[in-house]
Amino acid sequence: MLREVYLPSLSAWVLSSLKVAVGFAFTGAVVGEFVASSRGLGYLLSFAQSTYNARLSLALITLIVLFVLFLFFLFGKLEDRLLRWRPRNQGGF
Numbered sequence: 529m530l531r532e533v534y535l536p537s538l539s540a541w542v543l544s545s546l547k548v549a550v551g552f553a554f555t556g557a558v559v560g561e562f563v564a565s566s567r568g569l570g571y572l573l574s575f576a577q578s579t580y581n582a583r584l585s586l587a588l589i590t591l592i593v594l595f596v597l598f599l600f601f602l603f604g605k606l607e608d609r610l611l612r613w614r615p616r617n618q619g620g621f
Contacts, residue, residue: 540611547603551596558592 561570569588576584 536613540614543603543607543610547600547607550599550603554596554599555592 558568558570558573561568562574563570565571569592573585573588573592576588
């Protein structure tokens with residue numbers, strides 16, 4: 529029962545949660561750099577904002593969003609590959 533029901537169910541939950549958590553973790557790292565760092569994207573964003581460099585600020589925000597979406601896509605593909613046994617949703621929801 530454990531191997532056939534509980535572990536596959538648990539793995540589906542863990543992988544889908546990991547897909548969302550990875551984006552939050554990266555965003556949290558950037559916010560940490562924004563608050564207390566001397567390097568990184570967060571520091572560069574803080575510097576761009578303090579010097580009123582709107583173009584660099586928007587470029588960095590766009591870069592961060594695109595990277596988080598890329599991570600979400602990669603972990604979605606990993607989830608699809610590892611959970612091949614799970615049936616696809618055929619309905620409209």
